[in-house]
Amino acid sequence: MSERGNYIAVIDYRSGNTGSVKNALERLGVKYVVTDDAARIKKASGVIFPGQGRAGPAMRQLRLKGLDRLIPRLEQPFLGICLGMQLLADRSEEDGARCLGIIPGACRRFPPSVKTPQLGWNKVVSVQSPSLTYGMQDGGYFYFVNSYYFDTDKVYVAGTAAYGFDFPSAVRKDNYFAVQFHPEKSGRDGERMLKAFCEVCRC
């Protein structure tokens, strides 16, 4: 953990809505960089991996920049958001994409029995201790926009929400924590979570 800069690296790979994450970090007054540079990402005290759009093109961008090899080797606190959570899986039904393989599982499309995309505020049930989930509020409401969900083993599920059935709203493995919702767009509950993450990273 030596020689880490006290800043958050927001990974920029042209698939993330980095703008809204940037605005949220500005509001928190946190030091951050938006970057695709491996050295700066490695040196950061925390990494945020945002995402929006499709799995296939996103993975292509990551490979193009060599980030597909870097991201699985990071050791600092890591926060994936939305597509940035789904890309941690082995694969996704979306575009038949092979993903980063950090957390075992696959992303699947919601069945036709519910509207897709899931769009709006859903209630998150936290199933792990708040110290492991950056204080993700149990029973808190967070803003979701997704047509696919991360189907994974129970041991990696940090939170759920119900959309036809319980799907993972947050997953965790080692230093990797990721949420299906957008904390940067989730009002006070989301802001509190981002703040807790930055505090753990000492930024």
Place this chain on the structure above:
Amino acid sequence: MLVVPAIDIKDGKCIRLLKGDFDKATVYGDYPLKMAGRFMRAGARCLHLVDLDGAKAGKPVNKRAALEIIRKTSVPVQVGGGIRTYQAARTYLDAGASKVILGTSAIQNPDLLERLIKDFGSDRIMVAADIKNGRLAMQGWTASSNLPIAAGIATLKRLGVVNVLVTDVSRDGTLDGPNFGLIGRFVKAGFQVTAAGGISKLGDVAELNKLGVSAAVAGKAVYEDALDLKKAQAAVVYKNTLTKRIIPCLDVKDGKVVKGTNFTKLKVVGQPVKLAEKYSRNGADELVFLDVAATLEGRKTFRGLVADIAKAINVPFTVGGGISSIGDIRSLLAAGADKVSLGTAAAINPGMVRKAAEYFGSQCIVISVDAKREGENWVLYIKGGAEPTTIDVLDFCEDMKRQGAGELLVNSLDRDGTDSGFDLELLRNITDRVDIPVIASSGGGSPEDFARVFQTTGADAALGASIFHYRGINPSELKQYLSAEGVEARP
């Protein structure tokens, strides 16, 4: 999803076949009605009845036993086996069967299917798709036809069949687990699918639920107590905690929020950023900003404003008004808008919607629909409601979904500015037909109006203006009211 126990009747007794082979039968009980009672006590909410002799003979054989169960049980009973004539189907349906199941070969008798669907409704007619060695098996389970699955699906669709019972015969009675891939194909094709064959444990049932199956029929597993009906049913009960969204709408002109019943009498309501902060603090789930001037000069001001709003608030917001090109969309999203709303441009050039969805993702493309009642239908208007088109609103909504729209914002020109309640009929028609999120707009003047739109239509969100700007009701007060009325809302 429902978990449905199967009662298969042969020679008046309850039996199970292995892989549909009549020579490999296990007898589980002498009296089917008793079995039905046992399943009901175990928590069954529906029963699945098959007259096996009937299936083989091509006409009902154990009709008396089946009718007895249909008449004497208090849960829906679906029944199949040898139903190949109108009269045979009618006997069961008139006796109170919830559905009749016609054999796979029914697709060779389109006239019968059509008549049954017409007279009893597609929700009471189910067609069995028995799959053997990757093809549709046509008669009983003993002869294989040569109809490939894709062709079978196309035929069923064409005939107007909605309910399909998918059984992989090679797995039936084996406890090997269902053929999920096969079942998924039927679900994706848009059928209400009842899955049967090989369902043996809780995990199978949960997986079918995730696939979007409507009902799972379990036979051997419930007979042999390998599957607890109550537990299975509890594991797949439909749960949805997604809340209904309340969205204040702000009209912007020359950098100010304005309001007026027509464009010539606009009144300044306040500063956009200040109002945005106030509303998002007070429970707005999202915000919409419309550039009502949409002049070239106003455009730049508006873009700057969007950037300021994005910096200030932490809930999503949509912007719209005069967006006519991919370049417009790109610049507004880059400025920090979460979504853009397209109106006239989408009607004139639907291809642009497709392009925009491909470039930026469906989730940020909202289509604003201006509808006006004309007789039985609604006609699409463009240019802020100033100009009628010849496009039917329901057709337009469906087309927009096809083009990749993520959401529909539905305005009623008959209700706009009247505070007389949302156009519930319009919204019901749209939400019945299109399965993407719908935002109700126009006419929401009181909290009661908002409760009604969520209680009686499939709307996912509702837009309001004067209720927030003038009547002093803030979004969180409105949502408190909605919660008390039983509408799921974010506190």
